[in-house]
Amino acid sequence: MRLTACLTLTALLVAASPALAQKTKTVSFIDSLNQATATEAVESFVDAMEAQDFFSAYYYLSPEAKDGTYQTLASLQFGKLLPGTDPFKMEGSVIGDRTLPAVLQEDLTEGAQIFDDLMQGALVSGHAPFTFEDAEVMSITEGDAEGMAEVAVSKGPSPLKLSLEKTEWGDWRVDEITWEGSAEGKPWDAGESAPVEGATRAEGPRTILDTLTTETPEDVAEAFVNAFAAGDYYQAHLLMSPAAKRALLDPMRPIMMMQFLPGLDEADLPGTGLFRQVQRADALAFDTMRDPAVVMHRLLTAAERQGVMPFSLDGAEIEGVGHVTEPSEPDTGIVAETIATVKTSGDPDRITLHLVQLPNDQWRVDRLSWVGSLDKLRPWGVPI
Structure with a gap:
């Protein structure tokens, strides 16, 4: 673990034109999944x-399969x-x-992080129930709402049978994986099966x-500003600190939303599952309830469409990064902190990114503030 040395404040040249260069909107990772058939x-x-x-792979699991992993x-068990x-x-597992x-x-x-950590831990510790090494899809059958696929692999039980399900909103997902000797369960139940011997981890x-x-x-x-400017709020969420991610659970309650996205039409938040009534339940709510990055992406996409974002990073540029210091909040596990000043083309015209360094040396965005904002709220706060 390292503590980054103090950095000299670096001023970046900004074009003299009234508007800063606009970033091209991109397709987010979560919106690029191939689930149409x-x-x-x-x-x-x-x-x-x-x-x-x-x-x-986690995002190709059905809502019930995702929930089965969590349960x-x-x-x-x-x-x-x-x-x-x-x-x-x-x-090999953070969980363990x-x-x-x-x-x-x-x-x-x-x-998705938990599923990935779990499966990587299985490979390291020798507890993988199957592998997809040299996988070959042998057959796929598709009905109106269900389907089946068989996949041959070179190591471990083969073939693997994938039960498929079409969600209420039209995406196709893997609902259950079974093989000879497995039991019924979502996403799978190894039953009496033994772990695969000689399973290897991918490099890189x-x-x-x-x-x-x-x-x-x-x-x-720079990565955070670029992601925000491109409308890729999913990636922006991944670049936030654990505390900022946790804090998002508060704005997702109606009483706190006013300080997060004032003026938001809470009846127009497709795909978030937020603030729904039972009789008008969003079918995606169950699918995304443990995927806060997905919820943030769809929430801020809706806020941008509604025109209620409290700031814009479209065309923004980093003006400078301050000295790295010891953390101001003790006993949080944070190693160091600093700030970055961002010049925007809108109002507010200056935004401060408060950055923190984690024990694994990764830097993250902890919160945003500007003149008139609620400085201590994560990820940001607007006075009511």
């Missing part, structure tokens, strides 16, 4: 599993998913490593998390 969903899921990108972990696993001691700082445990906010970057630039304050500030 059973074939697309199966092939994408298999590709992700074979590459050991379990983070991406299995919450009840400490890890053996259903990973035969022979000790939930309190699993090598009680020696890690609490702040790193708290950073596992996404269901595997997931979108591995592509995030968080090595320096400058890196994360």
Whole structure:
């Protein structure tokens, strides 16, 4: 672990034109998933599993399969998913490593992160119930709302049978994986199956998390501003501190939303599942309830469309990054902190990014503030 040396305030040149250069809107990772047909969903899921990108594979699981993963972990019945696993001691897993700082445990906010961590731990500790090594899709059948696929693999039980489900909103997902010797359960139940011998881990970057630039304050500030300007609020969420991610749970309550996104039409938040009445339940709510990055992306996308975002980073530029100092809040697990000043083309015309360094050396955005904002609220706050 390192403490980054003090940085000299670096002023970046800004064009003299009245408006700063506008960033091109991009398609977010979460909006680029291939789920329109059973074939697309199966092939994408298999590709992700074979590459050991379990983070991406998670988003191809049905809502019930996602929930099955969570319920299995919450009840400490890890053996259903990973035969022979000790939930309190699993090598290669953040979940199973009680020696890690609490702040790193708290950073596992996404269901996709937890699923990826679990599967990586299974490979390291030798408890993987199956592999997708050299996977080949043998067949796919697609009905109106259900389907089935068979996948042959070179190591472990084969073929693997994938039960498919079409969601209420039209996406195709993997609902259950079974094989000879497995039991019924979502996303799977290993039953009496033994772990696969000789399963190997993929080398190099595997997931979108591995592509995030968080090595320096400058890196994360630029990445966050670019993601926000491009409308990729999903990636922006991944670049936030654990405390900022947790704080988002407060604005997602109606009484706090006024300080987060004042003027928001809470009846026009498609895909978030927020503030719904039982008789008008959003079908996506169950699917996204443990995916806060997805909820933030859809929430801020709706806020932008409604014109109620309290600031804009479209065309914004980093003016400078301050000196790195010791953390102002003790006993949080944070290693260091600093600020970055952002010049925008709107109102407010200056925004401060408060940045923190985690024990794993990654820098994250802890909160945003500007003249007149509620400085201490995460991720930001607007006076009512």
